[in-house]
Amino acid sequence: MADPTQPAPPGAGLAGLGVSQGRAAGPVVRMAPPPVLPDPRQVADPGAEAAMVVKALESVTADLRQRAATAARDARGGDNAAPAGDDAAEILDALAMIADDPMLREDAEAAVHGGLDAPHALDTAFTHHRDTLAALGGYLAERAADLDDLKHRAIAACLGLPMPGIPAPGHPYVLVAEDLSPADTAGLGTDVVALVTEKGGPTSHTAILARGRGLPAVVACAGITALADGTVISVDGKTGQIGVGLTDEAVAELRRNDREERDRLAKSSGPGRTADGHPVKLLLNIGSAADLRPGAEGVGLFRTEFLFLDRKQAPSFEEQVAAYAEVFARAEMVVVRTLDAGTDKPLPFLGLPPEPNPALGIRGLRVDRVLPDVLDTQLDAIAEAARMTSADAWVMAPMVTTPAEAAAFARRARARGLTRVGAMVEVPAAALLADRLLEEVDFLSIGTNDLSQYTFAADRQHPGLADLLDPWQPALLKLIAFCADAGRAAGKPVGVCGEAAGDPQLAPVLVGLGVTSLSMAAVCVPSVREELSRHALEDCRKLAAQAR
Structure with a gap:
């Protein structure tokens, strides 16, 4: 018997990049087009x-x-x-x-x-x-x-025209647009059940806010704006699949299943464990204290640059202490990533010049090569906030490439009393020398988004290269295994904090490779916790071997 929640006719679907998990269905309502410029006129005054x-x-x-x-x-x-x-x-x-x-x-x-x-x-x-x-x-x-x-x-x-904005048709709908601005995304009402855009990338404001709201979203979906208003579609925010031509019965069934699934997962609680009790810390990726949610075991990635993205003046020591202390006071443990900035993710107050290839230039820890005072001030502020709150504060540097960089960062952090110091693994060179890095630091955190980009020489924003950026790629899994093996030999934790950590199907594979913690958006925690609880550790290891 055919699944009534699947689109009809078969093969009529579209696909893009899923950026916020969940499934939803409803009629398409497209964003109104921007105002049309009138013909130029003579300026008299x-x-x-x-x-x-x-x-x-x-x-x-x-x-x-x-x-x-x-x-x-x-x-x-x-x-x-x-x-x-x-x-x-x-x-x-x-x-x-x-x-x-x-x-x-x-x-x-x-x-x-x-x-x-x-x-x-x-x-x-x-x-x-x-x-x-x-x-x-x-x-x-x-x-x-x-x-x-x-x-x-x-x-x-x-x-004198109305401001462009979100439609209000008076019923639940799937919002479709060429792209969505932050102002539009921030103003979404409860009648929007899912988002689909023709443009955009996984780090766009649309993706960030959709994940924060638990709203299914797909970006970079070619052809989506050609659908007529009222076309009934399904949206899978995990796989990026769009089904076209659903019946009313199929829509009702999909919505009922999604609601039941969300209600069931909402009851999930407790620490991360495999079926036989092997512990796996489930942590949050956050940009500020506003992103903290109950249900996780701490923060695995505090993206501190999100606090200062639009600042034209450098944040003061006092401002940074206050921002970090707010997070430290509300979480059991916090892994702070020092500023991951550069010309591809700019902080205006740094004043870094444009570069021909920003992804391979001055970014992350490399900013310290030209502006060492920035890292010194941040480490001072993190240490002070930790002292004020008695927090279990860990600190790590982004874009570490060599053991020498890891050692230098660790010395500066420990000199300020920060005792849990780590390095992010985002480039293949760091993964291949994970054992050497762990001679210098206390833990590793694997950023799968950038590690995929650099391993496969594929821009992580490019929708046409999504297959190369798939975290199931065996080459990426092998690099993760290098790090996990090094961690096991050194007796030190190795976590994953990229988007791959929030994939419930991939989580057992990562644990089977030897990863000790997974850090993700809050909306992903319940489904990852549940999936891990279905597999014994030995099953995870078998899945990892198959995936590799």
């Missing part, structure tokens, strides 16, 4: 046109700040708070800062005085700033889409 530019930018800024305040208020709303409310507020505030940027306003005003009317002056200024970001590639290229959204909002305000 440049002063009046410049005033229109300023008013439009102020309107966008005010709207975003109001929405940020609403998101922050919702996040403080107790049991009914939106899980990603604080993230949404921070993102909306950051967008408001961009819209309020004096350089952007000055560029638009200069375009007016160069002869353009207000809408075309805004288009020119935003496009210039966007092209600058896109040319830098990597993380900055993804942020270029944010400027597109702000441009559309500003032009709509200038033309």
Whole structure:
């Protein structure tokens, strides 16, 4: 008998990159197109046109700040708070800062005085700033889409049109768009059951906020915007599969199954264990205290750079101490990653110059080569926050490549009283010398996202190379095994903190390879815990051998 939750007719599906697990179904509702620029007109009064530019930018800024305040208020709303409310507020505030940027306003005003009317002056200024970001590639290229959204909002305000935003059809639906801006994603209502975009990548704001809300999401899905509004589709946020042409009965069945599965997993609790009691710590990946959730055994990856992505001035020692202490006070153990910054994931206050190939340039621990004071201040702040809270604070450096780098980092961290010092394994050189690294540090944490990228020479943002970035690739598993074997020989823990750690099917394989902890988005913890509980350690080892 055919499964009624599968799409009909067979073979009618689309596929993209699954970035937030879960399954949902519903009718497609597409985002409204951006405002269309009218034909250029003669500028009779440049002063009046410049005033229109300023008013439009102020309107966008005010709207975003109001929405940020609403998101922050919702996040403080107790049991009914939106899980990603604080993230949404921070993102909306950051967008408001961009819209309020004096350089952007000055560029638009200069375009007016160069002869353009207000809408075309805004288009020119935003496009210039966007092209600058896109040319830098990597993380900055993804942020270029944010400027597109702000441009559309500003032009709509200038033309007296409604601001572009999320549709409100009055019923549950799957939101489909070419791309989603942070402002759009942060403003999603409860009637949105899933997200699918034609563009985007796994580190986009869409992916981050969707995971925070537990909302199924698929990005880089070619052809999705060609579907007509009202087309009923299914969305699998884990596999990236989109089923087209579901019946009403199939939709109801899929929703019922998903609801029952979520309810069942919500009852999951306790530490990570295999069926025969072998312990596997289940930890969280977080960007701030707002990401902390019950049900995990601590934090396996505190991405400290998320606190400072949009800062134009370096955060002070006192600011950093406060941010770290807030997390330390609320978690059993915290593994802090020092700033993972560079020209592919920029921190403006660092002032790093553009590079022709950012992924192979000054990033992660390598920033210390040019700005050593940044790491010194951060280590001082982490140590002080740990002392204030009596936290079980671990610290690790990103992009460690050689044993010498690991040793130098460990000396500086231990000199400040930090006793659990580790290194991230994100490049093959570090994996191949894992035993040497563990002579210098106390633990390793494998970042499978970057380790895949560097192992297979495949840009982790490229949707056309998803098969090479599959964490089931035997070459990647072999590198993970090198690290785990080294950890077992040294008697030191080796964890995984990349997206692979949150894959329930892969978790037993990683444990079978010898990994001692898995760190993931909070929404993934229950399903990983349950899957591990179904396998004895020896079964995990057999699965690992098969996968390799």
